[in-house]
Amino acid sequence: MRVVRTVAEVRAALEPFRAAFSVGLVPTMGAFHDGHRSLFAAAREECDAVVASLFVNPAQFAGESDLARYPRDEPRDIGRARNAGIDLLFVPAADELYPNGFGTWVDVSELGRVLEGASRPGHFRGVATVCLKLFNIVRPQRAYFGQKDAQQAAVVKQMVRDLDLELGIRVLPTVRSADGLALSSRNTWLSEPERARALVLPRALEAGRVAFRRGSDPLEAARVLLNGLPTDYLELARFDGQLVLAAAVRVGETRLIDNVVLQTEGGNT
Numbered sequence: 001m002r003v004v005r006t007v008a009e010v011r012a013a014l015e016p017f018r019a020a021f022s023v024g025l026v027p028t029m030g031a032f033h034d035g036h037r038s039l040f041a042a043a044r045e046e047c048d049a050v051v052a053s054l055f056v057n058p059a060q061f062a063g064e065s066d067l068a069r070y071p072r073d074e075p076r077d078i079g080r081a082r083n084a085g086i087d088l089l090f091v092p093a094a095d096e097l098y099p100n101g102f103g104t105w106v107d108v109s110e111l112g113r114v115l116e117g118a119s120r121p122g123h124f125r126g127v128a129t130v131c132l133k134l135f136n137i138v139r140p141q142r143a144y145f146g147q148k149d150a151q152q153a154a155v156v157k158q159m160v161r162d163l164d165l166e167l168g169i170r171v172l173p174t175v176r177s178a179d180g181l182a183l184s185s186r187n188t189w190l191s192e193p194e195r196a197r198a199l200v201l202p203r204a205l206e207a208g209r210v211a212f213r214r215g216s217d218p219l220e221a222a223r224v225l226l227n228g229l230p231t232d233y234l235e236l237a238r239f240d241g242q243l244v245l246a247a248a249v250r251v252g253e254t255r256l257i258d259n260v261v262l263q264t265e266g267g268n269t
């Protein structure tokens with residue numbers, strides 16, 4: 001595995017692959033866990049060359065404090081990426097992607113303004129912009145995202161459609177720990193009692209899923225369990241043909257998001 005830090009190095013490293021090989025990209029903000037590992041494994045399986053990016057994107061954070069607090073451990077991530085069979089790890093500095101004078105932003109309008117977009121104004125503008133830049137730098141045939149960030153995946157898919165980008169977006173199932181909590185880099189901030197409280201989130205969503213299958217109100221079923229946990233939103237949403245029950249809650253200082261799919265275009269899940 002090579003670690004590169006400039007756009008020019010990425011382009012030069014991938015040039016020999018372009019003609020004959022497929023390139024897969026896994027965009028990440030690091031602090032790798034098994035959720036990332038599943039994306040790396042799918043990309044490794046499906047593509048000839050696998051690039052991962054490790055970049056804590058300032059443009060998708062509202063405040064300096066959340067950005068500064070985001071977990072970072074580059075040496076450990078480099079080791080984990082190498083073990084996962086990544087060919088090229090792109091670790092740019094912020095001014096490599098946002099040089100002085102940078103002034104072009106991608107705004108996925110409606111979809112980018114609800115749920116996460118409403119709770120974190122500007123968040124999806126930052127996500128869409130950095131993803132488009134990464135797609136242009138790496139020029140992958142496929143890029144890999146997790147279902148845990150279902151709205152993010154839908155925003156990226158809409159951008160790909162709207163801007164006629166030539167790549168496929170693969171969305172892999174949410175990876176959960178044995179107790180049901182969706183894996184997230186932010187889980188590391190949870191104290192033991194907070195982690196116990198956080199389990200209410202997947203349980204509430206699961207209760208919503210069961211209620212939906214029985215023909216009753218998924219929101220009501222989930223709301224009863226979430227009671228007491230500060231909730232940014234608990235909503236039904238349609239993302240890319242899927243009916244999803246999604247929520248964002250706060251456990252102490254940590255904001256967690258999760259979702260379950262209630263229905264795909266073909267029927268209930």
Ligand code: PAF
Binds near residue numbers: 057127149
């Ligand atoms: O999901 C993430 O880690 C980030 O939002 C992404 C897609 C890498 C863009 O910065």
